[in-house]
Amino acid sequence: MNIDPDSNRRPQIVTRRSFIQTAGLAVGAIGAGGIIPCSAANLAKAKPTSDTLVKTLYDSLNEEQRNKICFAYNNKLRLEVDNNWHITKTMVKDFTKDQQAMIKDIFMGLHSEEYADKVYNQVVSDSGRDGFDGGSSIAIFGEPGSGQFEFVLTGRHCTRRCDGDSMKGAAFGGPIFYGHAAGGFREGPKHEGNAYWYQAMKANEVYQMLDGKQREVALLNKSRGENGLKTVALTGKKEGLAGIRASDLTHDQKNHLRKVLGDILAPFRKVDAEEAMKHVEAGGIDNLHLSFYKGENIGDDNVWDVWQIEGPNMVSYFRGKPHVHAWLHIRQPENRK
Structure with a gap:
């Protein structure tokens, strides 16, 4: 490696x-009539x-x-x-x-x-x-x-x-990674031309829906950082993860979080996206935790470049500084038969 x-x-x-x-456009099936x-x-x-x-x-x-x-x-x-x-x-x-x-x-x-x-x-x-x-x-x-x-x-x-x-039970066959350095190594706060920045914009819409007390829980300083496979290690935990727990969100906020998950999965083929979402739902939307990181913000614009969604059987870690790196690992919950 x-x-x-x-x-x-x-x-x-x-x-x-x-x-x-x-390939094979001119070939048909051979039957009794030729x-x-x-x-x-x-x-x-x-x-x-x-x-x-x-x-x-x-x-x-x-x-x-x-x-x-x-x-x-x-x-x-x-x-x-x-x-x-x-x-x-x-x-x-x-x-x-x-x-x-x-x-x-x-x-x-x-x-x-x-x-x-x-x-x-x-x-x-x-x-x-x-x-x-x-x-x-x-x-x-x-x-x-x-x-x-x-x-x-x-x-x-x-x-x-x-x-x-x-x-079996592993969305995408295991952890995947995607990213983009669209405007050079150090992108600006708007990440012009970045293929994946739209995901961060959707996640930030959830942040804007949070009230003051919710933001205090969701907004942290430094993220987990990157360390190969360990970056997306699954904990199995339903509580005590970084950020605000989805069970503490309102119905509208929770629905928007679901939309963010859909945006994260949108680049991938339907069969993989559906399997991934099935595993997330099985792990419990209420068990997901959403966090944003003010210590890694570009442009001091309160549009958070680094954020993550984590649950017992999934990690979606989006690191938008200095350009976009996105890590994704989703599995079937261990307690599901």
Whole structure:
């Protein structure tokens, strides 16, 4: 594992290839009458998902490639997470063009249609002149198709996972990371052009709804800081976490907190977002704690750049200083069968 220092480099735009989406368009089903053209409905059903593409990618690897990026499923490297790292030394650019197209399509498919391009452009921008292909590395744990596998893509401001729901009870297949340095290493208080700053604006709307006594509980000085996987360690605690407990919020405030959770999950594909929200609800919305950090504020504008939502089975830690780093870990509650 190679941890790289944060950096500020200029973007290189990479054109998306459509190799996988167009594969098989001319092939239909063979029946008694010969070849039957595929209908639009059949094509939609046959469209590969990120999970099935991992199997296609795995099957395309030669022995040398497998020796470099394939590991046993229980390898401890699988669940690592950090703000700027490469899980292996093998970059996307080191694969064949068709394999590169598959890797990109796996990544794009992990995100919602609304945000996929925005998220991809963020990775391209934050990777500097290396772009997505030169700034991202991958690894595959276990054997896709066996019921136990995980694909992990990493780089600057990016840790994404695809596991075909192999890891039961873990949203996204484990902890993930996303971030953006849109206006240089040190962003201004408005974070112009940042792909994820909208999440902080929504969270700050909850703060504005708090009364004086509630703000005293919610507004703290310094946040937890960043320390790799420990940053998103789950405590299992329902009480005594940092900030104000959701059970102490009004009905309207609590509903807005739910909307913030929806905004946090909006960049990701529907199946992952729904699973994550199901686990949060199972852990109890009342058990969530919301906190803001005045000691890490940019511009002294009382729009809090650093905040977090934490419950017994989730951590969403948003560090917007000097630019956006966001950590997310959501699991099924341990006491749920």
